[in-house]
Amino acid sequence: xxxxxxxxxxxxxxxxxxxxxxxxxxxxxxxxxxxxxxxxxxxxxxxxxxxxxxxxxxxxxxxxxxxxxxxxxxxxxxxxxxxxxxxxxxxxxxxxxxxxxxxxxxxxxxxxxxxxxxxxxxxxxxxxxxxxxxxxxxxxxxxxxxxxxxxxxxxxxxxxxx
Numbered sequence: 001x002x003x004x005x006x007x008x009x010x011x012x013x014x015x016x017x018x019x020x021x022x023x024x025x026x027x028x029x030x031x032x033x034x035x036x037x038x039x040x041x042x043x044x045x046x047x048x049x050x051x052x053x054x055x056x057x058x059x060x061x062x063x064x065x066x067x068x069x070x071x072x073x074x075x076x077x078x079x080x081x082x083x084x085x086x087x088x089x090x091x092x093x094x095x096x097x098x099x100x101x102x103x104x105x106x107x108x109x110x111x112x113x114x115x116x117x118x119x120x121x122x123x124x125x126x127x128x129x130x131x132x133x134x135x136x137x138x139x140x141x142x143x144x145x146x147x148x149x150x151x152x153x154x155x156x157x158x159x160x161x162x
Contacts, residue, residue, distance in 0.1 A: 027052030084118025
């Protein structure tokens with residue numbers, strides 16, 4: 001378990017939101033995530049919603065076809081993913097799947113990668129997570145989430161069909 005203070009959470013969210021803007025993500029854009037239940041996932045979600053981007057996540061225990069079927073239809077501009085996970089007591093490499101997802105999602109312009117020691121191969125990315133959360137300056141301190149209309153979408157969720 002990792003603990004994060006409220007001020008540190010705010011700083012990380014602002015840093016990632018500013019990084020997303022530098023990558024060209026704007027209000028109404030869809031951001032797809034292939035992430036487990038880790039703190040980075042919540043920070044990425046809050047950063048997306050703070051700039052008006054629409055979030056959608058699939059768990060990394062899902063295969064390429066299932067994730068592609070869901071994410072292709074929303075035309076994401078950014079994919080944020082973990083290259084490996086620790087799940088059920090097992091280390092799972094997800095680097096090949098992340099690469100396949102990137103290739104299968106033609107609208108994705110950038111990859112924000114949570115790099116782990118579980119990946120079998122390094123992946124090229126436009127932004128590494130450690131760099132996305134590194135900013136800690138006056139711009140981060142001054143960051144304020146966008147005011148959005150009440151009916152602005154925040155996320156896209158999928159059902160298993162049951």
